Amino acid sequence: MRIVVENVAKTFIDSKREVTALQNINFAIEEQEFVVLVGPSGCGKSTLLNIVGGLMSPTDGLVYFEGTNQKQPNLAIVFQEIALFPWRNVFENVVYGLEEQGASKQEIQEKGQHYIDMVGLNGFEKAYPKQLSGGMKQRAGIARALSVEPDLLLMDEPFSALDAQTRTLMQEELLTIWNRTKLSTLYVTHNIQEAVYLADRVIVLSRHPGTIKEIIRIDMPKTGRDSEQNREQFEKYSNQIWDLIRHDAQEALLEG
Numbered sequence: 001m002r003i004v005v006e007n008v009a010k011t012f013i014d015s016k017r018e019v020t021a022l023q024n025i026n027f028a029i030e031e032q033e034f035v036v037l038v039g040p041s042g043c044g045k046s047t048l049l050n051i052v053g054g055l056m057s058p059t060d061g062l063v064y065f066e067g068t069n070q071k072q073p074n075l076a077i078v079f080q081e082i083a084l085f086p087w088r089n090v091f092e093n094v095v096y097g098l099e100e101q102g103a104s105k106q107e108i109q110e111k112g113q114h115y116i117d118m119v120g121l122n123g124f125e126k127a128y129p130k131q132l133s134g135g136m137k138q139r140a141g142i143a144r145a146l147s148v149e150p151d152l153l154l155m156d157e158p159f160s161a162l163d164a165q166t167r168t169l170m171q172e173e174l175l176t177i178w179n180r181t182k183l184s185t186l187y188v189t190h191n192i193q194e195a196v197y198l199a200d201r202v203i204v205l206s207r208h209p210g211t212i213k214e215i216i217r218i219d220m221p222k223t224g225r226d227s228e229q230n231r232e233q234f235e236k237y238s239n240q241i242w243d244l245i246r247h248d249a250q251e252a253l254l255e256g
């Protein structure tokens with residue numbers, strides 16, 4: 001399935017002012033592609049992700065899905081703050097979407113366990129959210145999203161609330177999982193290194209209004225991007241993206 005975003009614009013109107021959050025947004029996410037949206041604060045990353053996920057409608061333009069008969073394909077979203085149900089244990093949280101889909105008991109058992117194993121939470125099936133660290137909660141949230149085997153995975157700053165070391169480990173794990181599942185993914189981050197580490201293509205947004213500044217293909221193998229031998233190329237991409245964002249990021253900082 002291919003996801004096409006065509007001429008999307010979004011204007012928010014409240015009592016005081018009108019904010020054009022997005023304008024003239026055109027891109028596609030190919031089957032099995034990992035696309036990352038980067039840009040400074042307020043450039044419209046989350047708004048765009050929410051529009052692609054159908055949680056918000058655009059003021060103009062449209063999002064459509066090619067190569068599928070389904071009117072509404074199966075999407076799963078992972079947010080920065082994983083909202084696990086506190087009264088459900090890890091297993092029960094992970095299989096929530098499967099239950100909603102009306103999966104059989106056997107399917108729930110098999111898929112639930114498969115994705116719990118995939119995110120490294122085996123042994124914690126019966127633990128409750130309050131007993132888990134931030135990284136473990138995030139793993140449970142990812143397993144819950146994966147368990148419905150979505151056509152498109154949407155992730156909005158999923159690791160930004162984690163400490164730096166946990167974040168690095170989670171990025172590595174996400175890449176391992178992605179290499180196994182090859183799920184079409186749209187991923188939002190502020191973090192340029194994270195974008196270069198994970199993406200097939202990086203979409204750089206500028207702000208006021210949020211438009212696409214450039215789309216950069218990260219032409220490196222998906223494994224070992226952070227290795228010594230790839231360091232130079234990794235930094236070249238990071239610098240290229242930072243040069244595109246720098247001015248807008250400075251403005252965002254001054255505006256607070």
Ligand SMILES: Nc1ncnc2c1ncn2[C@@H]1O[C@H](COP(=O)(O)OP(=O)(O)OP(=O)(O)O)[C@@H](O)[C@H]1O
Binds near residue numbers: 039043
């Ligand atoms: N519900 C809303 N009502 C009014 N304005 C909004 C609303 N949601 C977002 N905006 C505005 O739209 C613009 C884009 O916001 P958005 O949250 O999508 O940016 P972002 O790039 O995800 O920011 P950040 O990186 O800080 O999360 C901002 O100027 C924001 O203030």
